[in-house]
Amino acid sequence: MIMDYQLIWVLLIAVAVFAYVTLDGFDLGIGILFPFIKEAKNRGRMMNTVAPVWDGNETWLILGGGGLYAAFPQAYSLLMTAFYIPVFTMLLALVFRGVAFEFRFKSKNHQKHWDFAFSAGSIIAAAMQGAMLGGFIEGIAVENGRFVGGAFDWLSPFSVFCATAVVVGYALLGTGWLIMKMEGDFQGNLRKLAKPAVIWMAANLGVVSLMTTYVNPVYAQRWFETPNIFYLAPIPLVTIGLLYWLWHAVKKREKTVFGITLGIFFLCYVGFGITLFPNIVPPMITFRDAAAPENSLAFMLVGAVVLLPIILGYTAYAYWVFRGKTGDEGYH
């Protein structure tokens, strides 16, 4: 049997990126919510809910980036060059966000500063990811395999919209996670915060989806052409249904909020994949053009097949160990 390694790897990287978006999404969401939560003790609790798992969550970003480098080196090189400024801005923001987990508890005098660093780092990292998503959908100027665009090509009204969409989306994921992990009055406050976020996210999703079909006629064709429109219609329709359900869940449910938000993220992600496939550097370069040699892909696949289930196993175990409501505990 001949394996389509290129296809397998593009799907694996897509899975890694989605794992990153959802897992680090709620970590980042907690930082995005910080400005709305004033009490230091509650902020500490919020951080405690993710302190044991954020390292693992962040690792999916390295797998996504590293996997792209290994499996599609040309795409990696082009995208990193085109997104030079947002990539570095995101990385520096993640530096602040990452160390804040340790530093916040080490210092009483400067706790406010580290709270600010954590929050600003989370917001900026999320916004940069959204802006890159927007720039990615809009396409990258490539000629003869070289990036020929400018340093600010990624910045446009559309990418700014995508940036806000991601920030709000992450905030909602974070709220869903916290509603699950917190109790009492504080949980009530979080529910109040979530309501406007749901409306904002719904509006954002509508605008971004419609704008996407205007960015490139090929995208519109893919969605609106018959018979595609019939096959693909369930994606937006189910998303609308989930948003409606989410609106009601936010008011009274404890665990479903997070689950529904994940569902919405998943559908958006699938829709995004359908729009762009098979391009890995839109609008021209497909994943097949950019792929690494077959034997590299095959060699890595052995590792991925053996190790990914193990990774998922112990990651699930770590989450299970820290299941349930989070109190004020830490090791500090």
Next chain:
Amino acid sequence: MLDAELLARIQFAFTVSFHIIFPSFTIGLASFLFVLEALWLRTKDETYLSLYKFWMKIFALAFGMGVVSGIVMSYQFGTNWGPFSEFTGGVIGPLLAYEVLSAFFLEAGFLGIMLFGLNRVGPKLHFTATTMVAIGTLFSAFWILSANSWMQTPDGYVIENGRAVVSSWIDAIFNPSFPYRLVHMVLAAYLTTALVVGAVGAWHLMRDRENRAARIMFSMAMWMAAILGPIQIFAGDLHGLNTLEHQPAKVAAMEGHFETREGASLILFGMPDMEEEETKYAVEIPKLGSMILTHEWDGKITGLKDFAPEDRPNAPIVFWTFRIMVGLGVLMALLGIASVIARVRKKLYSCGYLHRFALLMGPSGFVAILAGWFTTEVGRQPWVVYGLMRTSEAGSPVAPTAIAGSLIAFVVVYAIVFGVGTAYILRAMVKDPRSAHVPDETEILRAGGRQSTAAHPPVAGE
């Protein structure tokens, strides 16, 4: 105006220099924590648990900083070194992917349990988590050193359509310099950690010579220095011979030899001058250079003049960083020997000179690692992949201003973040290790190892 290539090199050197500090510390510290917890579980001696908790806090800080600076590195390949990424993607990409899959996830996945889980999973499972984190750090070293060694001594590849394609994974992973580099680096990491632990032990002994936790740290660290110091010198010598075989230009620069000679002298100090092609003010010992490198008094050593000027690495940097590394290595071995003498005379915990010496040597491992890293990386120049790709061909088509801007941002951000982080680490180090342990927690553990979160006293934000 500085050009893009030089700026990208400075940026890479800057970020890698910061990054390398943390993994080389956490590799050793993870193994140390493994030993401490094993000793605690075996002997039930609470002092080991105190020490475990003391060093765990420092580990968490260093690990966090290692993670964030490492993420930066993994993206820099694409941003600043696009053509390099395309050329090597098929070889180095999979090695790094294996690092993420086999090492990074293992460390990150179990770190949470290691830091926060003692009350939740009980001592045995917690020990498993510590073990996994320690193994993860070593796997990580394995893959990173393999990738780096391939850039130094590429093997097991063919060039197809202007890209490196692997023909044998065994040859590519276990390329000629890899075993030497891996051993030299892991020993360096262990030695570095031992020197830090020894310095912290010495600091506390200088305050209270009866401090049992400090005595244990100091004694364990001094054993490590005494054993690993000489082994490291031996391993370094083997690594040098390997470099002579595969990268003779680097060795010529390390030695400061411009002329090819039989029976070459050992230049102790001097000023290599690339323009004049000679090492000025050289203090040398006749014939010893050949003896050390070839193990023959009249062995032939190739000088830099045998290489075309555009193929020569920067001799002054390589020459001096190499001397800093070797000099510190000798001092480390001396510390080890001094500690053995003090131990035999039963003065290990009372000899003030030894404690002061150990305290001074505390940061020396980091300096030696950085110096050694510069020796090997600058010595590889002008090649980014030795003999295959020049550094000048490896850079992305990015405007110098973009690289300069991100470099300045890195300098500012790293200065703040790592400056503060180091301050927190030092502050954690000077706390009395005996106070790191809250006794009632072990009583809970003995009672069954589990505890509801509600009953736990609030300690966050301490």
